[in-house]
Amino acid sequence: MLTDTPSPATLVVGIVLALIVSQLIWKSFDPRSRLDAIPSVGIPHHPFGFYFGAWDYIKNGRAITEEGYRKYPGKAFKVALANRWLVIVNGRTSIEDLRNASDDYVSLAEATNSLLHLEHTIGQEQYRDPYQITVIRTPMTRNITGCFSDMRSEVVAAFEDLVPAKTDEWISLPAMELVLPVVSRVSNRVFIGLQCRDPDYIKITTQFAVEVAQDAAWFHITPTVLRPIAALLFGHLETATRRAMKVVGPMLQHRIEMDDKYGRDWPNSDRPNDLISWLLDEARGHPARRSVRTMTRTLLNVNFGAIHTTTQGFLHALYHIAANVEYVEPLRAEIESVVKSEGWTKAAMGKMVKLDSFLKESSRFAPGGAVSMLRQIVQDFTFSDGTTVPAGTLVGIPILAAHHDEANYANADSFDGFRFSRMREQVGEGIKHQMVTPSLDFLTFGLGRHACPGRFFGVNEQKLMMAHVLVTYDLKLRDGVRPEDEWIAHIGAANTTAEVMFRRRS
Ligand SMILES: *[C@@H]1O[C@H](CO)[C@@H](O)[C@H](O)[C@H]1NC(C)=O
Ligand SMILES: *[C@@H]1O[C@H](CO)[C@@H](O)[C@H](O)[C@H]1NC(C)=O
């Protein structure tokens, strides 16, 4: 998912500017052309309706998509983004159509690129050759079991460092400032080993996603021919690469040399089992992938995909549990009993059915936004319901409304942490309702072959962190009320400023 958390303030500024400038340098865009047959939502009826609608969408994207969902059940509708329409396709068949369509018609890569300007924000090499996706999907996912004790020890160390809680008093900590570095450390423990603790590296990896979003907003309003120059002058990619290379460059140099010399069979079987090794395996026979610079960029890109997504998922869940402390005891009981027989292992995470359910419910409730599975149509495409969408159109699905539809879930608007564990108790329904299994009712990780390849890693990481927090601390919110999410257009981020209170359990 690409609903990472760009800093809301910078993004507002970016989008406002995009809006103004796109009017000034207006080219051949005609908002009324080939999408006429699809009804629009949130557009006032006057000549500048599109722009007023686009401005309104920035502020009220969630309400506008909900309105469309109610008004056009099972049908497509369109909303105004700063400089183009977004067609929101609705109904299970249309979502299936999107899942089934080949990349020649419906492209995730093109959508991502047109929103994020990947060539300039994550770099040419990564844009042209995103081989890390294969690495995340297979060797990394398969190696979670083997890396689990490292992940566990990093979780413990990171919370020890960042939560100075005592047994006899409550302390209050800004949740985002706590969770972001923890997630960076735990993820990078598996990516690069103990260097994950380097303060500079943590800063670079946690800031990078924000910089990508910020740069993308600027590139959006820069004419195409000027973008390479703008990237050099204002982009953050070069600086981030240089700073990251200062930390990981010597290590990467050493690893490349050892790989050239020994391949997988280092003397004394000393080869680390980490992302660098898996990347190098996948880079054999591809010299372009085997430079310090390219590998640094790959690392930045993997961090871009991993850190903010997991942070958001975990933050939403942390606020949910702190606001619903009645879940703490049953979850603790499950965690303590499973750990007693299985230890802190991936197998143990698999047995924490209630914890899985709680995290999944949190993610059903707050999937990171109102629209997801963004795709760009690359050849005119006709959905099963007859809606035709021309090439070049951005499409998405109304995830929040679907997750809150009574047709998909009973009492869809109430938070029910053990909803999915009850479903799993039914015979034969065991695996189907796990958090990592995407379905037409649960779309947080997308669906089909483009479903988030890092979800096995990310879900295990979230479970491990939450299990540790619950058995180590009592937690609560000062006023007991879940902090409001922060919305901009259709992106709904967990509150970035709220505090959560911790007390060490005695
Ligand atoms: C999508 O593909 C699946 C399996 O191949 C098929 O069962 C389903 O009917 C297809 N959906 C649509 C809307 O074409
Ligand atoms: C870990 O990843 C490597 C790929 O580099 C693979 O050969 C190995 O089988 C994986 N380990 C497990 C336990 O799957």
Ligand SMILES: *[C@@H]1O[C@H](CO)[C@@H](O)[C@H](O)[C@H]1NC(C)=O
């Ligand atoms: C975030 O939470 C804090 C504390 O509950 C609240 O004061 C603030 O308004 C929230 N932010 C937003 C954008 O709602």
